[in-house]
Amino acid sequence: GATFTYYLAEGLQGSKDERREAEKELEKQNEDVTMTAWDTVLREDREDAPAALFTVRNSRGEIVRQIQAPAEAGFHRAAWDLRYPALRPWTPDEDEDYCGSGGVLTAPGRFTVSMQLRVDGRLQDIGQSQSFDVVSIRETPTFEGSTQPQRIIFESQLGELSRASAGTVASVDEIVTELDAVKATLERALTDGSLYEMAVSIQQRLTIARDRIAGNEKQDMFHEWPEPTVRQRLWHARYSPVSQAHGPTPAQRESLRIARAQYDSVIADLTQIVDVDYAGLKEAMDTARVPWTPGRGIQD
Numbered sequence: 001g002a003t004f005t006y007y008l009a010e011g012l013q014g015s016k017d018e019r020r021e022a023e024k025e026l027e028k029q030n031e032d033v034t035m036t037a038w039d040t041v042l043r044e045d046r047e048d049a050p051a052a053l054f055t056v057r058n059s060r061g062e063i064v065r066q067i068q069a070p071a072e073a074g075f076h077r078a079a080w081d082l083r084y085p086a087l088r089p090w091t092p093d094e095d096e097d098y099c100g101s102g103g104v105l106t107a108p109g110r111f112t113v114s115m116q117l118r119v120d121g122r123l124q125d126i127g128q129s130q131s132f133d134v135v136s137i138r139e140t141p142t143f144e145g146s147t148q149p150q151r152i153i154f155e156s157q158l159g160e161l162s163r164a165s166a167g168t169v170a171s172v173d174e175i176v177t178e179l180d181a182v183k184a185t186l187e188r189a190l191t192d193g194s195l196y197e198m199a200v201s202i203q204q205r206l207t208i209a210r211d212r213i214a215g216n217e218k219q220d221m222f223h224e225w226p227e228p229t230v231r232q233r234l235w236h237a238r239y240s241p242v243s244q245a246h247g248p249t250p251a252q253r254e255s256l257r258i259a260r261a262q263y264d265s266v267i268a269d270l271t272q273i274v275d276v277d278y279a280g281l282k283e284a285m286d287t288a289r290v291p292w293t294p295g296r297g298i299q300d
Helices: 015-028 038-046 148-186 194-214 217-222 232-236 250-287
Strands: 001-009 049-058 062-071 076-079 108-121 124-135
Touching: 001 062, 001 108, 001 124, 015 194, 015 232, 049 076, 062 076, 148 194, 148 232, 148 250, 194 232, 232 250
Parallel strands: none
Antiparallel strands: 001 076, 049 062, 049 108, 108 124
């Protein structure tokens, strides 16, 4: 990997830190400290934490990676693992260091890195940049008939489909949970059973579509699948790109092709279920003045 070493003579401070520094000077001189206005206190609470930001670009000037680093005074190091950022969906326990970034390994070449300071979300360019070379330790870094750019294209397509499918599963899981709330609310609403029946049908169809992407827990337990899932296809296509840079085999390319077609089929089903059927159910609940449930808009 690459390591960027930097030194900050003074740490970056937010407005609250600056205010407190001024107040401490008054306290040292035994002078009164004026009560801070509530507008100022609330604005300080909303303020984004300061940070240093390193931007890595390839020889074509395209951004390859952005790395957030500490902004305190002193010497620091920021590491780049020579990969593009991972495309996995965000999770509440997000940990960038877990098993590495998981992104696509870049091709050898010349790169530049520039440093900026970010204060309350705004970037300040300090005019510092460096160039460096990334070289391969292998004499034949790809399979015969392939190239490093072709490997990156394949792994990028694979990563993008993995990102999309994981995001789809997370979104479907949220809607399934929303429908649990819908059913519980409809049980005490002054409506007939037709809306509840619609909610059950939509939830069941969503679960079927989700299982085609990620699999069913009970079937996984017994290793019984009517067909390989999108996730299983992608696992085969991805097998070991994190630890090697030789590119995909023909079988892995075929797995990606099948996964793409299967995912597109699922998305077509989900578009009907979510954008038409579930949207219609929510509209019907609004019309019937059913109490608010997650996933519905601002109530009037």
